[in-house]
Amino acid sequence: xxxxxxxxxxxxxxLPAVALLVLPxxxxxMAILVGVYALMGVGYQLVFGQLxxxxxxxxxxxxxxxxxxxxxxxxLGLLSVPLAIVASAxxxxxxxxxxxxxxxxxxxLATLALASxxxxxxxxxxxxxGGANGVAGFAASLPRGPVLLAxxxxxxxxxxxxxxxxxxxxxxxxxxxxxxAPLVAATGGIDGGRWRLAxxxxxxxxxxxxxxxxxxxxxxxxxxxxxxxxxVLCLTSVVLGGARHPMGAVLGAMIAVCLPELLRDxxxxxxxxxxxxxxxxxxxxxxxxxxxxxxxxxxxxxPQASPVFPMNLEAxxxxxxxxxxxxxxxxGGVAALQGVSFMLDRGxxxxxxxxxxxxxxxxxxxxxxxxxxDGGTITLDERHIDHLPPxxxxxxxxxxxxxxxxxxxxxxxxDIARAIATGASFLLLDEPAAGATDHERADLxxxxxxxxxxxxxxxIVDHDIELLSRTCDRLIxxxxxxxxxxxxxxEVRADPAVRASFLGVEQAAA
Amino acid sequence: xxxxxxxxxxxxxLNAAGAVNFAHGDLVVLGGAAAVVAGxxxxxxxxxxxxxxALALGVAGxxxxxxxxxxxASRPPEATFVATIALAAMIEQGLTVTMGxxxxxxxxxxxxxxxxxxxxxxxxxxxxxxxxxxxxVAAMWLLxxxxxxxxxxRAVSADRHMAQAVGIPVxxxxxxxxxxxxxxxxxAxxxxxxxxxxxPTQGAGHMLKAYIAVAIGGWGSVPGALLGALGIGLFETFxxxxxxxxxxxxxxxxxxxxxxALRPQGLFGEPVGRRA
Numbered sequence: 001x002x003x004x005x006x007x008x009x010x011x012x013x014x015l016p017a018v019a020l021l022v023l024p025x026x027x028x029x030m031a032i033l034v035g036v037y038a039l040m041g042v043g044y045q046l047v048f049g050q051l052x053x054x055x056x057x058x059x060x061x062x063x064x065x066x067x068x069x070x071x072x073x074x075x076l077g078l079l080s081v082p083l084a085i086v087a088s089a090x091x092x093x094x095x096x097x098x099x100x101x102x103x104x105x106x107x108x109l110a111t112l113a114l115a116s117x118x119x120x121x122x123x124x125x126x127x128x129x130g131g132a133n134g135v136a137g138f139a140a141s142l143p144r145g146p147v148l149l150a151x152x153x154x155x156x157x158x159x160x161x162x163x164x165x166x167x168x169x170x171x172x173x174x175x176x177x178x179x180x181a182p183l184v185a186a187t188g189g190i191d192g193g194r195w196r197l198a199x200x201x202x203x204x205x206x207x208x209x210x211x212x213x214x215x216x217x218x219x220x221x222x223x224x225x226x227x228x229x230x231x232v233l234c235l236t237s238v239v240l241g242g243a244r245h246p247m248g249a250v251l252g253a254m255i256a257v258c259l260p261e262l263l264r265d266x267x268x269x270x271x272x273x274x275x276x277x278x279x280x281x282x283x284x285x286x287x288x289x290x291x292x293x294x295x296x297x298x299x300x301x302x303p304q305a306s307p308v309f310p311m312n313l314e315a316x317x318x319x320x321x322x323x324x325x326x327x328x329x330x331x332g333g334v335a336a337l338q339g340v341s342f343m344l345d346r347g348x349x350x351x352x353x354x355x356x357x358x359x360x361x362x363x364x365x366x367x368x369x370x371x372x373x374d375g376g377t378i379t380l381d382e383r384h385i386d387h388l389p390p391x392x393x394x395x396x397x398x399x400x401x402x403x404x405x406x407x408x409x410x411x412x413x414x415d416i417a418r419a420i421a422t423g424a425s426f427l428l429l430d431e432p433a434a435g436a437t438d439h440e441r442a443d444l445x446x447x448x449x450x451x452x453x454x455x456x457x458x459x460i461v462d463h464d465i466e467l468l469s470r471t472c473d474r475l476i477x478x479x480x481x482x483x484x485x486x487x488x489x490x491e492v493r494a495d496p497a498v499r500a501s502f503l504g505v506e507q508a509a510a
Numbered sequence: 511x512x513x514x515x516x517x518x519x520x521x522x523x524l525n526a527a528g529a530v531n532f533a534h535g536d537l538v539v540l541g542g543a544a545a546v547v548a549g550x551x552x553x554x555x556x557x558x559x560x561x562x563x564a565l566a567l568g569v570a571g572x573x574x575x576x577x578x579x580x581x582x583a584s585r586p587p588e589a590t591f592v593a594t595i596a597l598a599a600m601i602e603q604g605l606t607v608t609m610g611x612x613x614x615x616x617x618x619x620x621x622x623x624x625x626x627x628x629x630x631x632x633x634x635x636x637x638x639x640x641x642x643x644x645x646x647v648a649a650m651w652l653l654x655x656x657x658x659x660x661x662x663x664r665a666v667s668a669d670r671h672m673a674q675a676v677g678i679p680v681x682x683x684x685x686x687x688x689x690x691x692x693x694x695x696x697x698a699x700x701x702x703x704x705x706x707x708x709x710p711t712q713g714a715g716h717m718l719k720a721y722i723a724v725a726i727g728g729w730g731s732v733p734g735a736l737l738g739a740l741g742i743g744l745f746e747t748f749x750x751x752x753x754x755x756x757x758x759x760x761x762x763x764x765x766x767x768x769x770x771a772l773r774p775q776g777l778f779g780e781p782v783g784r785r786a
Contacts, residue, residue, distance in 0.1 A: 048588075052586065052588055054588050054591050054592075095767070098770070098771030098772075099770065099771070102770060104587060104588060104591075105529070105530055105587065105725075105729065106725060106729075106770055108530065108591065109721050109722070109725050109766065109770065110766070110767060110770045112718060112721070113718075113722070113763040113766040113767050113770075114763075114767065116718060116759070116763050117760060117763040117764070117767075120756060120759055120760050120763070121760075123756075124756040228714050232595060232599050235592065235595060236592075236595075236596060236599070239592050239596075269603070269607055271599060271603040272599075272600055272603040272604055272607065274599075275596045275597075275599035275600040275603060276596070276600055278592070278596040278599075279577070279578065279593055279596040279597060279600070282578075282582070282589055282592050282593045282596065283577075283581055283582070283593070286585070286589065
């Protein structure tokens with residue numbers, strides 16, 4: 001997410017100010033509605049925009065907030081608003097726990113089932129919710145008109161500023177990794193479950209707050225407040241405005257509130273136009289209208305500095321030795337790893353060689369926790385790490401770079417730099433030299449030497465046997481998942497079994 | 511059985527697109543609406559209308575594929591979700607504008623009245639639904655398992671890149687799958703439309719049922735989706751007979767949440783990618 005520039009900040013403050021000073025009550029009511037939908041949308045951006053999870057319960061949780069105010073305002077007055085926030089957030093916490101592990105399509109279904117359940121309660125629990133007639137006559141003690149307008153927009157501006165500050169800064173990169181490359185995020189020590197929980201609960205709290213305000217504007221709450229059309233409105237307005245632009249939710253909400261007024265003669269057709277516009281934006285401007293406006297204004301994203309390997313590496317604390325003991329792994333009937341045992345010390349560089357399909361990448365995946373070993377143990381000093389999730393293994397001190405990344409604007413250099421920056425004691429590098437130029441190979445060799453000097457332990461998989469021989473203290477050769485040789489590079493290269501399995505093939509080909 | 515047709519079309523589109531088609535429920539409604547309109551205009555008997563509606567919705571499926579699914583093939587599945595949600599909203603609003611929000615009745619397939627089978631009186635429409643449904647399911651099974659076209663469709667759903675690499679025109683098969691899915695949705699809409707009326711807002715409900723059937727039966731599994739759909743049908747019938755509609759729906763949603771929490775791979779496992 002880009003930071004909020006002066007242009008947008010001015011719009012954000014001027015809109016409610018103009019509405020307060022100039023507009024008639026009807027216009028002020030529209031301004032309040034824009035603020036309400038934008039607030040719901042900002043919460044939605046957290047889950048959908050930042051983490052890419054399709055949450056379909058935001059509309060229903062908005063309705064929960066509205067009902068919470070409608071039912072408790074006569075007794076509690078303004079205190080019913082924080083209660084609305086808590087009610088929505090609490091439902092999110094209770095339901096979210098088991099859902100956060102789910103893949104996107106199941107997460108969407110689970111939130112849809114939750115939303116349907118809430119809607120069902122709103123319609124059928126007549127003794128509490130008043131059924132289809134809804135609840136009315138609760139708003140007498142609550143602020144309305146200009147005061148409500150000011151409150152809503154102050155909440156909205158605070159939410160937008162906080163979110164823009166966080167995601168343009170420290171939380172932006174982890175969120176991008178979680179969204180676009182969950183494996184890289186996990187091996188970088190980012191706990192996706194906790195992030196999603198935090199985002200989902202915060203987003204739901206904002207939905208509850210928005211729902212509370214909407215109840216205060218209209219003075220009536222009916223089951224429609226929990227219905228799927230509200231959800232669709234929220235989703236489409238965020239997509240239309242820009243799911244990851246700080247102003248996306250506001251722009252989307254403005255269109256959603258103003259369009260029906262402009263197209264009043266066309267009756268229901270405005271929703272048709274709105275949905276069609278959303279489809280067009282998804283197809284041709286996936287970053288949304290706010291980003292489109294930024295482009296017309298000539299705002300450039302700050303170009304990312306081209307990544308370089310770090311020159312000064314500091315010593316890091318952490319475990320001293322990585323130990324594999326008889327690690328095995330089967331895929332179906334194929335034994336990918338058979339009783340692999342070795343040790344890696346700090347300050348040691350070990351190369352892993354073997355023909356294609358000999359289990360090199362599988363071994364890295366098993367150490368990093370992306371695959372579970374079927375047998376054997378992996379320990380850091382005394383600590384077993386073989387049943388930990390990837391992010392916990394990363395935090396215990398094992399970093400990882402990947403063979404090829406599908407991450408936009410990312411290079412292998414930045415991937416390796418990122419792994420090093422986690423401060424891991426041990427680094428697993430998967431084919432760092434594949435496709436590299438001679439110059440890049442020299443850089444890489446220098447980096448490996450610095451890693452050794454800084455007391456990091458390094459395990460490298462690569463096909464460049466010359467590079468490995470120059471840079472590694474030891475080589476390990478895998479053949480069909482088993483270690484067939486381990487020792488100094490010269491010894492391993494001279495080993496007849498190695499020559500037969502790997503080098504022989506390559507020399508014959510050369 | 512009509513749920514099974516809805517779910518069958520849904521899972522076909524799902525496998526082809528690699529993402530949920532949120533517009534599927536609205537294609538079902540569109541099928542019902544097409545049946546209503548065609549019935550009013552032409553007055554043709556049900557068995558003649560049925561293929562016409564299927565054909566029309568097949569075309570609608572192709573449009574959906576061209577507009578909202580193929581252009582987004584290289585983007586994350588969430589993009590397709592959003593695009594098809596927008597498409598669903600467009601169909602729903604389009605229908606509301608053109609035919610109004612009031613429910614309509616689609617023409618019957620075989621005429622009203624009852625037939626007597628083995629001494630038990632059965633409504634003609636339910637019997638017709640079961641027969642047509644069973645025939646279509648059998649036909650789909652034959653197509654998917656016994657023909658080259660079906661094998662290729664399964665190859666596309668199992669691994670799109672690999673299918674492309676071995677020379678299957680992936681886009682054409684995605685469009686074909688969506689056309690079939692649309693035709694099935696149209697027939698389901700026709701059959702449901704006589705018994706349960708047709709209203710523009712029903713789409714989300716149909717979609718949710720199909721989604722649940724597929725999730726419970728195992729993501730991407732065709733027999734799983736059918737079992738899931740039949741299971742939902744039986745569950746709703748018996749539970750709502752015992753405690754009423756609202757409680758039956760509530761119980762269904764709670765079961766879904768419980769299944770997702772306890773067995774995220776579905777009740778019968780997730781066969782995608784593991785089919786030989």
